[in-house]
Amino acid sequence: IEYSTEPFESLYEVYEDIGSGQFAVVRRCVEKATRSEYAAKYIRKRRVASSRRGLPLEVIAREVHVLQKLHKHQIIISLHQVFDNGQHVILVLELVRGGELFEHISERERLSEEEASAFLHQILLGVCHMHSHDIAHLDLKPENVLLLSKNRQHIKLIDFGLSRVITDAEEVRDLMGTAEFVAPEIVNYEPLCLATDMWAIGVITYILVSGSSPFLGDSQQETFNNVTAVDYTFDTQYFSGTSDLAKDFICRLLVKDVRKRMTAKESLSHPWIQPESEEQEEERRDAQTNMD
Numbered sequence: 001i002e003y004s005t006e007p008f009e010s011l012y013e014v015y016e017d018i019g020s021g022q023f024a025v026v027r028r029c030v031e032k033a034t035r036s037e038y039a040a041k042y043i044r045k046r047r048v049a050s051s052r053r054g055l056p057l058e059v060i061a062r063e064v065h066v067l068q069k070l071h072k073h074q075i076i077i078s079l080h081q082v083f084d085n086g087q088h089v090i091l092v093l094e095l096v097r098g099g100e101l102f103e104h105i106s107e108r109e110r111l112s113e114e115e116a117s118a119f120l121h122q123i124l125l126g127v128c129h130m131h132s133h134d135i136a137h138l139d140l141k142p143e144n145v146l147l148l149s150k151n152r153q154h155i156k157l158i159d160f161g162l163s164r165v166i167t168d169a170e171e172v173r174d175l176m177g178t179a180e181f182v183a184p185e186i187v188n189y190e191p192l193c194l195a196t197d198m199w200a201i202g203v204i205t206y207i208l209v210s211g212s213s214p215f216l217g218d219s220q221q222e223t224f225n226n227v228t229a230v231d232y233t234f235d236t237q238y239f240s241g242t243s244d245l246a247k248d249f250i251c252r253l254l255v256k257d258v259r260k261r262m263t264a265k266e267s268l269s270h271p272w273i274q275p276e277s278e279e280q281e282e283e284r285r286d287a288q289t290n291m292d
């Protein structure tokens with residue numbers, strides 16, 4: 001995709017901020033020619049190599065390439081156009097108004113297992129699509145899962161700023177996501193892989209069904225220690241109403257050895273995601289009634 005050097009403001013009307021990332025601000029905008037609404041993600045360009053502001057062009061290009069390869073999938077946010085106005089690269093993205101899954105949880109403290117499993121099923125379809133293209137997201141967390149609209153279950157994965165193609169040859173080690181969601185191999189600077197995303201899915205599931213975070217400590221270092229020790233419990237204070245199926249799903253993802261961790265494909269056929277039988281569906285519902 002070519003970066004247009006047309007002046008962005010001559011083709012789009014720009015409105016309110018709708019979100020932000022570490023090096024990006026996202027604003028609602030309207031394409032003048034079509035009156036269609038989009039999300040304009042302004043990513044500041046790094047002017048000098050030694051500067052800490054903004055991102056180098058090749059890092060920005062990685063997010064554009066990943067979006068180009070993936071965005072025809074209904075769970076991945078779609079990319080409409082790209083502009084370079086000198087100071088920023090502007091990604092014109094599909095507009096999603098339902099807010100972050102993160103806010104949705106905070107309002108509810110925790111979700112029912114049906115709702116959590118339905119969200120996870122969609123996230124896993126998106127992650128499966130990415131992994132089938134050898135692309136790892138590497139920053140999966142509830143903030144990067146947007147709801148299409150408040151009351152609906154449909155979600156979109158956003159922010160592929162840390163995503164990259166994982167090839168065995170090029171060992172990627174230098175990454176750091178968000179402490180709560182990083183896998184042991186990231187903390188230990190070992191080669192990252194697609195399984196790194198599956199660990200994050202395990203943490204997200206734990207949070208969705210319990211409202212608490214498995215490895216979060218009082219400091220980033222304490223969190224890293226908990227992660228590398230795989231030190232977590234199903235504290236009865238939060239898990240008394242959680243089904244064994246849900247706990248089994250989480251246990252198969254929070255595994256230190258990347259070769260033993262469930263893959264995205266395998267997780268889609270785990271009974272907590274894809275109930276095989278009426279009684280398993282019943283078990284999930286029962287766990288729910290105990291909790292109410």
Ligand SMILES: Nc1cc2c(nn1)-c1ccccc1CC2
Pocket residue numbers: 018019020021022024026039041077093094095096146158159
């Ligand atoms: N870092 C972020 C942050 C956001 C978005 N993208 N990247 C986004 C994308 C499409 C619609 C809405 C948003 C707002 C949040």
